[in-house]
Amino acid sequence: xxxxxxxxxxxxxxxxxxxxxxxxxxxxxxxxxxxxxxxxxxxxxxxxxxxxxxxxxxxxxxxxxxxxxxxxxxxxxxxxxxxxxxxxxxxxxxxxxxxxxxxxxxxxxxxxxxxxxxxxxxxxxxxxxxxxxxxxxxxxxxxxxxxxxxxxxxxxxxxxxxxxxxxxxxxxxxxxxxxxxxxxxxxxxxxxxxxxxxxxxxxxxxxxxxxxxxxxxxxxxxxxxxxxxxxxxxxxxxxxxxxxxxxxxxxxxxxxxxxxxxxxxxxxxxxxxxxxxxxxxxxxxxxxxxxxxxxxxxxxxxxxxxxxxxxxxxxxxxxxxxxxxxxxxxxxxxxxxxxxxxxxxxxxxxxxxxxxxxxxxxxxxxxxxxxxxxxxxxxxxxxxxxxxxxxxxxxxxxxxxxxxxxxxxxxxxxxxxxxxxxxxxxxxxxxxxxxxxxxxxxxxxxxxxxxxxxxxxxxxxxxxxxxxxxxxxxxxxxxxxxxxxxxxxxxxxxxxxxxxxxxxxxxxxxxxxxxxxxxxxxxxxxxxxxxxxxxxxxxxxxxxxxxxxxxxxxxxxxxxxxxxxxxxxxxxxxxxxxxxxxxxxxxxxxxxxxxxxxxxxxxxxxxxxxxxxxxxxxxxxxxxxxxxxxxxxxxxxxxxxxxxxxxxxxxxxxxxxxxxxxxxxxxxxxxxxxxxxxxxxxxxxxxxxxxxxxxxxxxxxxxxxxxxxxxxxxxxxxxxxxxxxxxxxx
Amino acid sequence: xxxxxxxxxxxxxxxxxxxxxxxxxxxxxxxxxxxxxxxxxxxxxxxxxxxxxxxxxxxxxxxxxxxxxxxxxxxxxxxxxxxxxxxxxxxxxxxxxxxxxxxxxxxxxxxxxxxxxxxxxxxxxxxxxxxxxxxxxxxxxxxxxxxxxxxxxxxxxxxxxxxxxxxxxxxxxxxxxxxxxxxxxxxxxxxxxxxxxxxxxxxxxxxxxxxxxxxxxxxxxxxxxxx
Numbered sequence: 003x004x005x006x007x008x009x010x011x012x013x014x015x016x017x018x019x020x021x022x023x024x025x026x027x028x029x030x031x032x033x034x035x036x037x038x039x040x041x042x043x044x045x046x047x048x049x050x051x052x053x054x055x056x057x058x059x060x061x062x063x064x065x066x067x068x069x070x071x072x073x074x075x076x077x078x079x080x081x082x083x084x085x086x087x088x089x090x091x092x093x094x095x096x097x098x099x100x101x102x103x104x105x106x107x108x109x110x111x112x113x114x115x116x117x118x119x120x121x122x123x124x125x126x127x128x129x130x131x132x133x134x135x136x137x138x139x140x141x142x143x144x145x146x147x148x149x150x151x152x153x154x155x156x157x158x159x160x161x162x163x164x165x166x167x168x169x170x171x172x173x174x175x176x177x178x179x180x181x182x183x184x185x186x187x188x189x190x191x192x193x194x195x196x197x198x199x200x201x202x203x204x205x206x207x208x209x210x211x212x213x214x215x216x217x218x219x220x221x222x223x224x225x226x227x228x229x230x231x232x233x234x235x236x237x238x239x240x241x242x243x244x245x246x247x248x249x250x251x252x253x254x255x256x257x258x259x260x261x262x263x264x265x266x267x268x269x270x271x272x273x274x275x276x277x278x279x280x281x282x283x284x285x286x287x288x289x290x291x292x293x294x295x296x297x298x299x300x301x302x303x304x305x306x307x308x309x310x311x312x313x314x315x316x317x318x319x320x321x322x323x324x325x326x327x328x329x330x331x332x333x334x335x336x337x338x339x340x341x342x343x344x345x346x347x348x349x350x351x352x353x354x355x356x357x358x359x360x361x362x363x364x365x366x367x368x369x370x371x372x373x374x375x376x377x378x379x380x381x382x383x384x385x386x387x388x389x390x391x392x393x394x395x396x397x398x399x400x401x402x403x404x405x406x407x408x409x410x411x412x413x414x415x416x417x418x419x420x421x422x423x424x425x426x427x428x429x430x431x432x433x434x435x436x437x438x439x440x441x442x443x444x445x446x447x448x449x450x451x452x453x454x455x456x457x458x459x460x461x462x463x464x465x466x467x468x469x470x471x472x473x474x475x476x477x478x479x480x481x482x483x484x485x486x487x488x489x490x491x492x493x494x495x496x497x498x499x500x501x502x503x504x505x506x507x508x509x510x511x512x513x514x515x516x517x518x519x520x521x522x523x524x525x526x527x528x529x530x531x532x533x534x535x536x537x538x539x540x541x542x543x544x545x546x547x548x549x550x551x552x553x554x555x556x557x558x559x560x561x562x563x564x565x566x567x568x569x570x571x572x573x574x575x576x577x578x579x580x581x582x583x584x585x586x587x588x589x590x591x592x593x594x595x596x597x598x599x600x601x602x603x604x605x606x607x608x609x610x611x612x613x614x615x616x617x618x619x620x621x622x623x624x625x626x627x628x629x630x631x632x633x634x635x636x637x638x639x640x641x642x643x644x645x646x647x648x649x650x651x652x653x654x655x656x657x658x659x660x661x662x663x664x665x666x667x668x669x670x671x672x673x674x675x676x677x678x679x680x681x682x683x684x685x686x687x688x689x690x691x692x693x694x695x696x697x698x699x700x701x702x703x704x705x706x707x708x709x710x711x712x713x714x715x716x717x718x719x720x721x722x723x724x725x726x727x728x729x730x731x732x
Numbered sequence: 733x734x735x736x737x738x739x740x741x742x743x744x745x746x747x748x749x750x751x752x753x754x755x756x757x758x759x760x761x762x763x764x765x766x767x768x769x770x771x772x773x774x775x776x777x778x779x780x781x782x783x784x785x786x787x788x789x790x791x792x793x794x795x796x797x798x799x800x801x802x803x804x805x806x807x808x809x810x811x812x813x814x815x816x817x818x819x820x821x822x823x824x825x826x827x828x829x830x831x832x833x834x835x836x837x838x839x840x841x842x843x844x845x846x847x848x849x850x851x852x853x854x855x856x857x858x859x860x861x862x863x864x865x866x867x868x869x870x871x872x873x874x875x876x877x878x879x880x881x882x883x884x885x886x887x888x889x890x891x892x893x894x895x896x897x898x899x900x901x902x903x904x905x906x907x908x909x910x911x912x913x914x915x916x917x918x919x920x921x922x923x924x925x926x927x928x929x930x931x932x933x934x935x936x937x938x939x940x941x942x943x944x945x946x947x948x949x950x951x952x953x954x955x956x957x958x959x
Contacts, residue, residue: 158744242785427748
């Protein structure tokens with residue numbers, strides 16, 4: 003095939019990018035080379051629109067062993083242990099083929115983690131769908147949940163937490179973000195940097211097929227009406243092979259044979275070999291005839307661009323080939339020496355004894371395009387005032403029941419019951435709480451993890467929204483008694499070529515950066531997914547933040563269910579009555595304008611750290627952060643989970659009950675304490691200048707407000723638990 | 733007491749079972765599916781997971797593994813063999829216990845705590861368990877036990893039903909049946925009751941920080957019965 007500008011454009015490259023390729027090579031690329039450039043220079047692999055801004059994120063900290071740039075981030079969790087973790091998007095394929103798209107998303111992120119030598123110990127996910135009324139939503143949700151479960155369950159890794167939301171902006175572009183945590187000994191972490199000359203380059207895992215070719219390019223473009231035709235670009239997952247690959251890799255990693263290892267994810271053999279060579283400042287020579295292929299007569303182009311799953315590339319020490327082969331034979335996996343490292347600093351590919359590609363590595367990596375895209379700064383919207391007339395007819399209990407049954411608040415049990423969340427025997431906090439918690443096997447330590455996003459806040463004001471998501475992650479970890487350590491982010495946005503979408507990206511990233519810097523909660527890994535849009539319609543900006551924290555003694559873990567009658571319930575943090583962009587404003591008043599709640603980083607840090615102090619002094623019986631739906635929703639969920647009631651006395655300082663109960667001011671938590679500890683708790687809160695309200699007392703079975711309004715917990719529980727189940731089974 | 737846990741390609745509860753057995757005093761060995769000989773054992777466990785990816789039919793390929801001939805011989809000579817979840821599916825495929833395990837009635841994987849009622853205590857697995865009802869944990873996609881009417885009559889006549897799904901008071905009813913199993917069957921024995929297959933995972937219930945502690949009860953009792 004003759005390569006020209008049109009062929010390049012068909013590969014998703016811009017005309018000037020093609021001109022740059024010709025200039026760098028000082029010749030016209032052949033088709034294999036063009037394919038390699040298109041795979042490396044697309045948005046998904048090159049981060050060409052985002053790199054400039056991502057650089058500004060805080061990525062360092064005392065506990066950070068490895069920040070962004072590797073397969074995943076690594077943090078220190080004391081003793082000899084480290085946690086490897088990352089979140090990644092699989093949005094585009096999941097919309098086209100929900101089961102396989104979601105399944106391979108889970109498979110891909112687990113590979114990123116065990117590539118570094120860590121055994122995966124927990125999975126999480128953040129999934130977002132269109133309006134429940136949209137005709138595709140139900141099938142997409144079912145397919146995605148089956149796909150996530152199908153892969154994670156088979157791997158034997160518990161899925162311990164997640165987040166699901168519905169919003170019409172996802173009607174044409176759902177989001178599927180998968181996150182994995184792995185456990186590794188600090189001195190046994192593996193990296194992808196090649197080193198040494200003439201070292202054997204090894205291919206292991208599944209055979210290469212024709213699936214997923216141009217997957218990464220597909221994920222770097224907007225959707226149109228012909229999107230269904232892209233089905234062949236979606237990879238097909240085989241969790242069984244991945245389980246074998248996991249065990250085989252960990253067995254090989256126990257020795258000292260491996261110099262570098264990299265999984266073949268997006269852009270398959272192309273990106274894995276080039277990344278290893280680039281990091282090691284070396285060249286790699288590959289004989290493509292040696293690559294195990296599933297189908298006959300695959301061309302070099304297809305072999306290099308296939309995104310077949312469950313494959314790894316390893317650079318071994320000389321002489322270790324036999325030892326390594328024995329391990330992969332035992333696990334019935336393909337093993338082939340396909341090339342070697344060279345000093346050429348080029349990627350040189352041979353097929354049928356002909357050289358089919360010859361590209362300097364730096365042209366693909368350092369010289370890849372980087373854009374300073376135009377972007378528009380968002381204005382802070384004007385505040386709305388609630389009109390008394392709009393709310394005077396509202397009954398709090400009715401609003402509360404509606405809120406608990408709202409698709410974005412209701413129980414997601416229908417989803418997480420389909421995920422094995424207890425395998426590995428260390429899950430001490432199951433899905434449905436503020437964060438999932440797993441013990442570090444055989445120790446007293448436990449790791450907490452959560453994943454959050456607040457697209458509505460980010461849409462209303464990206465800078466505030468970006469900050470808010472990081473703070474919410476911080477709060478969720480604190481609520482279970484964990485000390486927050488670091489985050490990973492999955493940045494889901496519309497087209498970077500649209501100034502407003504790009505502005506949302508830039509300002510969300512700025513907000514994330516400011517909050518993570520202030521809270522000492524650095525970003526250690528992440529992923530950007532642009533072009534989540536169909537024609538001109540982009541999604542609401544949805545940065546998802548995955549947070550990880552440490553509980554030194556798992557017996558001090560806190561859960562959100564109310565524990566005991568007669569205990570006191572307090573609200574930590576001040577309620578100002580911010581209603582704009584709250585669930586209440588959007589769903590009950592149908593008011594979509596106004597600014598999101600303000601984020602005060604000092605209060606976030608101070609309130610959170612003070613609560614952690616209370617927890618470590620064993621003064622807290624249960625805790626839950628206040629988020630969507632405000633104080634009353636948080637309290638009702640604690641009642642439902644604990645099968646207990648509460649007698650609430652609204653504090654006097656905010657006159658309006660609705661504002662007090664449904665406002666979504668930030669930096670707040672609900673806590674349960676023993677009556678006799680009130681003085682101790684109040685002293686610590688006062689000493690640290692943390693505002694608190696005494697909210698009420700735990701009773702049996704019913705929720706009272708100011709002694710008069712009441713509802714049974716059973717009723718609230720029914721509202722909360724039935725919506726999703728009924729929706730899916732209808 | 734010596735135990736052996738078989739690891740098949742795709743087993744993923746093998747370590748959990750090893751942890752549980754050791755916690756309650758077994759000297760446990762992990763045995764690779766491709767070995768021919770079983771180590772000397774008082775108990776052999778086929779663990780949960782997705783042996784051979786559940787391809788073809790759950791448990792079918794694992795039932796033809798090299799080690800399985802030794803396991804079958806061991807069972808036929810009266811040795812204690814317990815299959816949990818995928819292990820139960822493998823046992824069914826070997827014919828050591830009757831029946832088959834179909835896809836769950838609602839076609840969904842299900843992971844949650846359930847109650848089971850012990851149906852028969854005249855065996856080494858449940859003899860001397862103080863409770864009638866245990867809280868166990870299930871996590872499976874194909875746990876819907878099915879057999880022919882003739883088989884059902886036979887296993888009922890021989891008292892081969894080990895445990896049934898029930899509510900916390902022991903009521904056995906369709907509404908407490910998580911997967912559509914015939915007569916709420918959660919576990920069954922072979923005729924001689926030295927082989928037990930069951931869907932619930934007692935190894936996930938061995939610590940009060942986990943889903944519960946009725947697994948501890950089960951294992952403590954099991955090792956005492958074998959002594």
